[in-house]
Amino acid sequence: MHLVVGLGNPGEAYRLTRHNLGFLVVDQLGNDHGIQLARRRAESLWGRGAIAGHPVVLVKPQTFMNRSGEAVAALMRYFNLSPRHLVVIQDDLDLEFGRMRLVPGGGTGGHRGIHSIHETLGVIEYARLKIGIGRPCHGESPERYVLSPWYEDQWAEVPHVVAGAAAAITNLLADGLDKAMTVVNAKPIPQSLA
Numbered sequence: 001m002h003l004v005v006g007l008g009n010p011g012e013a014y015r016l017t018r019h020n021l022g023f024l025v026v027d028q029l030g031n032d033h034g035i036q037l038a039r040r041r042a043e044s045l046w047g048r049g050a051i052a053g054h055p056v057v058l059v060k061p062q063t064f065m066n067r068s069g070e071a072v073a074a075l076m077r078y079f080n081l082s083p084r085h086l087v088v089i090q091d092d093l094d095l096e097f098g099r100m101r102l103v104p105g106g107g108t109g110g111h112r113g114i115h116s117i118h119e120t121l122g123v124i125e126y127a128r129l130k131i132g133i134g135r136p137c138h139g140e141s142p143e144r145y146v147l148s149p150w151y152e153d154q155w156a157e158v159p160h161v162v163a164g165a166a167a168a169i170t171n172l173l174a175d176g177l178d179k180a181m182t183v184v185n186a187k188p189i190p191q192s193l194a
Contacts (some may be wrong), residue, residue, distance in 0.1 A: 069120025095132025
């Protein structure tokens with residue numbers, strides 16, 4: 001079984017911000033595969049089901065971003081899972097908007113949710129899908145940028161990015177990380193975003 005965690009912040013004020021991209025992807029996966037995120041445990045909303053024939057638990061931590069690791073670690077203990085069964089979906093400032101990278105581990109890149117998971121689990125090796133949100137274009141600080149809604153010219157593309165990310169997670173579960181990386185990481189960003 002895999003624990004598929006989308007990172008974000010709880011509450012209506014954050015729902016459509018860049019930092020909640022992980023939540024949007026988990027919601028898309030739930031919709032695509034008939035998995036309701038209606039259960040509450042370990043300060044998380046979660047639901048259990050299957051994707052590509054593989055059992056999964058979809059998770060949206062409700063701890064706020066900088067404490068995501070607490071929720072993840074508690075659910076991993078509850079389901080008796082190791083880090084090799086963990087998949088985390090995150091936004092990434094260092095990737096251009098719409099580009100995606102599946103990675104087997106690595107540093108935090110300044111992402112506080114990833115930092116919390118690294119620190120709480122004591123490991124950096126677990127599958128992650130990084131989804132590019134690009135850098136600020138109007139002089140905002142990175143902190144303000146990630147907690148702000150999308151630019152007007154990005155709104156129409158967000159559903160396509162979310163659908164593409166959900167497909168990448170499905171590829172990962174169906175084919176394994178190595179094979180999925182060769183497919184997902186080689187894809188160019190959609191022409192409409194270039």
